[in-house]
Amino acid sequence: MHGSQLRVAYQGVPGAYSEAAAGKAYPKCEAIPCDQFEVAFQAVELWIADRAVLPVENSLGGSIHRNYDLLLRHRLHIVGEVQLPVHHCLMALPGVRKEYITRVISHPQALAQCEHTLTKLGLQAAREAVDDTAGAAEYIAANNLRDTAAIASARAAELYGMQILADGIQDDCGNVTRFVMLAREPIIPRTDRPFKTSIVFAHDKGTSVLFKVLSAFAFRNINLTKIESRPHRNRPIRLVDDANVGTAKHFEYLFYVDFEASMAEVRAQNALAEVQEFASFLRVLGSYPMDMTPWSPSGGD
Numbered sequence: 609m610h611g612s613q614l615r616v617a618y619q620g621v622p623g624a625y626s627e628a629a630a631g632k633a634y635p636k637c638e639a640i641p642c643d644q645f646e647v648a649f650q651a652v653e654l655w656i657a658d659r660a661v662l663p664v665e666n667s668l669g670g671s672i673h674r675n676y677d678l679l680l681r682h683r684l685h686i687v688g689e690v691q692l693p694v695h696h697c698l699m700a701l702p703g704v705r706k707e708y709i710t711r712v713i714s715h716p717q718a719l720a721q722c723e724h725t726l727t728k729l730g731l732q733a734a735r736e737a738v739d740d741t742a743g744a745a746e747y748i749a750a751n752n753l754r755d756t757a758a759i760a761s762a763r764a765a766e767l768y769g770m771q772i773l774a775d776g777i778q779d780d781c782g783n784v785t786r787f788v789m790l791a792r793e794p795i796i797p798r799t800d801r802p803f804k805t806s807i808v809f810a811h812d813k814g815t816s817v818l819f820k821v822l823s824a825f826a827f828r829n830i831n832l833t834k835i836e837s838r839p840h841r842n843r844p845i846r847l848v849d850d851a852n853v854g855t856a857k858h859f860e861y862l863f864y865v866d867f868e869a870s871m872a873e874v875r876a877q878n879a880l881a882e883v884q885e886f887a888s889f890l891r892v893l894g895s896y897p898m899d900m901t902p903w904s905p906s907g908g909d
């Protein structure tokens with residue numbers, strides 16, 4: 609399936625990086641813009657869309673925890689991943705010079721990824737966060753703001769008639785964002801190509817639980833590509849079960865682990881059975897083909 613006829617919901621407006629990620633995962637898909645991630649999730653749950661795209665981590669800032677929370681609050685499954693090199697541009701309305709800019713608006717991730725370069729460019733401008741990068745460009749164009757610049761993709765500049773003042777302004781030239789593709793049903797894991805599996809677990813008590821969990825993978829030669837803990841004290845999380853019934857649960861910490869194996873492999877099944885012995889909560893977020901496409905650090909988006 610190359611994405612023909614697939615409807616893929618993403619947060620943002622056309623020109624957002626999530627739209628580019630949808631196009632990379634499903635080249636002929638119909639990308640559906642949504643105001644918020646919740647709306648993108650609901651679009652899939654209500655069969656308005658077939659997939660939702662969710663950015664989950666980037667090479668500079670690590671995991672996007674709020675988006676992981678969404679995965680727990682909903683019952684969608686990860687069915688694919690895409691790594692997208694993110695190439696940011698600083699843009700303003702045609703004719704506006706850098707010296708006139710008093711405000712730079714963009715998605716918080718984009719602002720963080722360009723912080724040093726903005727300073728080096730000599731911009732004395734306040735930073736302001738908005739919901740998505742392309743939305744920032746659209747907002748400037750719609751309101752004819754001649755004192756404001758946006759950080760967004762070259763595609764967004766083209767779509768909203770903005771002029772690019774500086775190109776490739778990300779501080780780290782290997783800036784990559786990882787997006788996951790979500791669906792109502794999990795895919796059937798296979799063994800004929802490299803697969804990754806994402807899990808989240810918690811434990812109540814016990815000694816060296818993390819060590820025991822990690823050894824469940826290490827003894828089976830299963831590579832981890834991510835291990836991250838997230839403090840969750842005093843913050844109950846609403847989990848849904850298979851019947852979509854929600855309950856609030858308290859966990860001290862949640863652990864996110866991605867490992868390089870398919871759930872169709874016996875070694876992965878055994879590793880998870882072992883993890884389950886130590887965990888008070890365990891959920892497989894998905895087992896899906898790894899994005900193996902090479903990307904060049906200086907490449908565009």
Ligand SMILES: O=C(O)C(=O)Cc1ccccc1
Pocket residue numbers: 619620623624625626627663694715717718739740741742785
């Ligand atoms: O706002 C966007 O365009 C997004 O898709 C989120 C995002 C922001 C910055 C880097 C990568 C993804």
